[in-house]
Amino acid sequence: xxxxxxxxxxxxxxxxxxxxxxxxxxxxxxxxxxxxxxxxxxxxxxxxxxxxxxxxxxxxxxxxxxxxxxxxxxxxxxxxxxxxxxxxxxxxxxxxxxxxxxxxxxxxxxxxxxxxxxxxxxxxxxxxxxxxxxxxxxxxxxxxxxxxxxxxxxxxxxxxxxxxxxxxxxxxxxxxxxxxxxxxxxxxxxxxxxxxxxxx
Amino acid sequence: xxxxxxxxxxxxxxxxxxxxxxxxxxxxxxxxxxxxxxxxxxxxxxxxxxxxxxxxxxxxxxxxxxxxxxxxxxxxxxxxxxxxxxxxxxxxxxxxxxxxxxxxxxxxxxxxxxxxxxxxxxxxxxxxxxxxxxxxxxxxxxxxxxxxxxxxxxxxxxxxxxxxxxxxxxxxxxxxxxxxxxxxxxxxxxxxxxxxxxxxxxxxxxxxxxxxxxxxxxxxxxxxxxxxxxxxxxxxxxxxxxxxxxxxxxxxxxxxxxxxxxxxxxxxxxxxxxxxxxxxxxxxxxxxxxxxxxxxxxxxxxxxxxxxxxxxxxxxxxxxxxxxxxxxxxxxxx
Numbered sequence: 001x002x003x004x005x006x007x008x009x010x011x012x013x014x015x016x017x018x019x020x021x022x023x024x025x026x027x028x029x030x031x032x033x034x035x036x037x038x039x040x041x042x043x044x045x046x047x048x049x050x051x052x053x054x055x056x057x058x059x060x061x062x063x064x065x066x067x068x069x070x071x072x073x074x075x076x077x078x079x080x081x082x083x084x085x086x087x088x089x090x091x092x093x094x095x096x097x098x099x100x101x102x103x104x105x106x107x108x109x110x111x112x113x114x115x116x117x118x119x120x121x122x123x124x125x126x127x128x129x130x131x132x133x134x135x136x137x138x139x140x141x142x143x144x145x146x147x148x149x150x151x152x153x154x155x156x157x158x159x160x161x162x163x164x165x166x167x168x169x170x171x172x173x174x175x176x177x178x179x180x181x182x183x184x185x186x187x188x189x190x191x192x193x194x195x196x197x198x199x200x
Numbered sequence: 201x202x203x204x205x206x207x208x209x210x211x212x213x214x215x216x217x218x219x220x221x222x223x224x225x226x227x228x229x230x231x232x233x234x235x236x237x238x239x240x241x242x243x244x245x246x247x248x249x250x251x252x253x254x255x256x257x258x259x260x261x262x263x264x265x266x267x268x269x270x271x272x273x274x275x276x277x278x279x280x281x282x283x284x285x286x287x288x289x290x291x292x293x294x295x296x297x298x299x300x301x302x303x304x305x306x307x308x309x310x311x312x313x314x315x316x317x318x319x320x321x322x323x324x325x326x327x328x329x330x331x332x333x334x335x336x337x338x339x340x341x342x343x344x345x346x347x348x349x350x351x352x353x354x355x356x357x358x359x360x361x362x363x364x365x366x367x368x369x370x371x372x373x374x375x376x377x378x379x380x381x382x383x384x385x386x387x388x389x390x391x392x393x394x395x396x397x398x399x400x401x402x403x404x405x406x407x408x409x410x411x412x413x414x415x416x417x418x419x420x421x422x423x424x425x426x427x428x429x430x431x432x433x434x435x436x437x438x439x440x441x442x443x444x445x446x447x448x449x450x451x452x453x454x455x456x457x458x459x460x461x462x463x464x465x466x467x468x469x470x471x472x473x474x475x476x477x478x479x480x481x482x483x484x485x486x487x488x489x490x491x492x493x494x495x496x497x498x499x500x501x502x503x504x505x506x507x508x509x510x511x512x513x514x515x516x517x518x519x520x521x522x523x524x525x526x527x528x529x530x531x532x533x534x
Contacts, residue, residue, distance in 0.1 A: 024280065026283055026338065026341060026342070027280075027282065027283070029338075030282075030283060030286065030338065033331070033334060037331075040327075049318070049319060049320045050320055050323070053320050053323040053324055053326075053327050054323075056324075056327035056328075056330070056331065057323070057326055057327045057330055060327070060331050061326075061327065061330025061331065061333075061363070062330070062360070065330075065333060065334070065337070065356060065360060066360075068334070068337050068338065068341070068356065069337070069353065069356045069357070069360075071341075072337065072340075072349060072352060072353055072356070073353060137319075137320060137323075137380050
């Protein structure tokens with residue numbers, strides 16, 4: 001288990017570094033995909049089966065897929081994607097300092113806590129998926145829809161607002177035309193085009 | 201096969217052995233599913249189909265494999281070499297990975313007819329298939345030419361759209377069964393198969409499954425009249441073969457899911473329990489595979505805008521209503 005964890009940890013860090021150092025955006029996406037996979041495996045190892053699967057379905061299956069979609073449409077694969085100036089040397093030093101401070105906080109917090117064994121306290125362990133067991137689908141759903149219903153609904157509402165906003169900003173502000181009339185308009189346009197082609 | 205039923209099978213070499221046998225079985229099934237498709241389509245179109253190699257054309261898959269292996273492996277100059285080579289493997293690996301959690305027959309004492317009995321089995325399958333899309337979209341992008349790119353963009357849009365309705369149609373079954381374990385879902389169908397109470401969900405699943413596997417009449421990804429070969433236009437030789445295998449294995453996967461979730465899995469038809477469960481399972485899967493071929497030789501390809509309209513304005517609302525109705529029914533029944 002420990003060996004598996006260290007291998008996974010190395011793979012996670014390596015894939016994360018690949019994401020930020022890759023020259024082409026699609027390579028970054030491939031790296032991120034690998035990163036999400038390793039992260040999901042880490043969740044599985046921690047008995048958080050449902051969280052791992054959701055990590056795969058939502059992040060890898062939906063969000064990252066949109067990245068690929070946009071990148072494929074924008075860079076169209078023929079010309080190498082224009083890379084901006086390499087800003088890594090400039091931000092490297094401040095980033096290292098900030099990370100060191102944050103890690104220091106974490107180390108301090110951990111050292112103040114009494115040593116906690118990795119075993120989960122007060123949570124039954126056993127086959128994941130049955131109710132009453134850590135990380136099970138039933139408990140997850142129950143917690144989501146009872147204790148945390150309000151935050152859950154508010155999150156959903158905020159996401160919906162974002163979607164409506166995007167449509168408002170990006171939409172082509174064409175006045176609404178009912179489908180049938182639009183179809184008739186298209187038809188008459190086509191007929192005119194055919195007539196014009198015939199005249200020429 | 202007795203080894204499958206002994207309690208020791210969680211030992212690592214037993215798991216490896218199961219994986220090896222499963223790989224062999226799935227690959228062979230792929231080969232003969234392909235031959236069956238060509239034969240059946242031939243008969244439906246009043247022609248004999250492949251009948252030259254071996255008796256009754258039965259050695260055709262072997263010959264096809266040799267041809268694909270011997271063909272030159274081309275990489276276009278404009279292609280992105282890394283992603284171009286990676287993409288077929290993403291498709292194939294995710295297609296195979298699903299079989300780690302599919303149970304093929306009733307679990308015996310202390311063991312299951314599967315590599316692993318995962319409790320979130322159906323969710324894991326959904327996760328793996330959603331990653332499989334990357335093979336198509338990255339492969340089309342990395343080819344560095346326009347038809348594959350168009351094919352892959354189409355496929356991304358199509359798969360993302362239909363995945364929603366598919367997921368919704370499956371949740372109805374999960375609510376009725378009260379579990380996400382595939383073994384549990386099949387066991388809760390001992391009396392009544394879920395395609396009867398979940399008939400709308402079943403129809404939506406069948407339609408979206410055809411779309412998810414990019415098969416006719418939803419095969420816009422490789423619409424040969426418009427896109428040459430679609431996302432795999434530039435691929436040749438074994439790399440093309442990998443995509444091809446992945447497509448058929450995905451067909452097999454969705455047939456297995458339909459069998460497990462809607463047709464009662466290994467539960468016997470009309471109480472004929474003399475016939476072992478695995479036979480029932482395979483018969484039901486074979487029925488779905490046949491339906492795939494049937495659909496392909498019956499329906500013309502649907503137009504792209506109609507496909508999207510159908511997915512978003514018909515399938516998704518109906519699936520949502522079905523889900524709400526099922527949830528309300530279960531809540532009222534207690």
